[in-house]
Amino acid sequence: MSKRRITRKAVVATGVAAVLLPLTAVATAQAAGTQHGAATHTRSAAAAPTASGTPDSALTRINDFYGAYIDAGSEEGGGKLATELRKFYLTKGLQKKLAKWEDKNHADGVLRAQSIPSKWSVTSDGSGAGHTWATVKLTWGGGVVTKIHVQADLATKKISDIK
Template sequence: MNRKARTALTAGVLAVALGLGATAQAASAGTPRSVSGKTSDNITRIADFYGTYIDAMNDEGSVKLRAALREHYLTPAFQKELNAWEKRNHANGVLRAQNVPLAWKVTDNGTADHTEAVITLTWGKSHPTKLVVDMTRGSHKIFHIGEKGIGGK
């Protein structure tokens, strides 16, 4: 098998393992990708939080960063609630898990009085976990994280 064929096969296997669709395969095979957002947009803020938090979970010695992210993005009341949840469940409350996902996606779930997003966490070959995250429109702080369909919304 030549190098080009091996590269295409490897990209295809990785795409299947990570659950990427054909569009994502083609775009990542040489076409530059872009990510955009707006500081005033709560979905962008939620995506920024999850992306940075997951990176901090993967980086050794970033306990202070994770604490700072929680302080910046979560309401004080929810921080207390999350700490209590973690003690009861022996897991990370932001991720609702004991390990770190390989990928994440944030989708606007739409509401009138606050922003609600569905976070899809991909762990590998297993089925993804879906979380519901609610953020205030005024303070831009997360006040709820729950498992979709299980104690969530």
């Protein structure tokens, strides 16, 4: 055999081994149930967190509002920003309604609480008759969860009711 032919075969064999050996090691580890195999499997199955939206969606606006409002409440001096967020995202009628609710209940009407949650999520409850509805799930310290029902106008994308 020529030296050139041996070299080509060695390169091909090395390339095949470089691909197959790690795959074989992972498959063997997974079959054996070792930590390495489990971790490799979990990493490949888990998707990276994503967030998306569109300014044309009332549901996106609800999510954006709650995210920004909770962030503002978490920051020292965030009261002014929270007020500006209310002016931008909420209808004037809802702002008046919340002011009455807050006077009566001595709590934040947007969150229906006196403190700031650690997490939130927004789930669509459907749309129709010019509105979209969503459930906002707030998670508090200790894992306590509350739900708020929010309505937004499809034409203006502004939040028009919170219950």
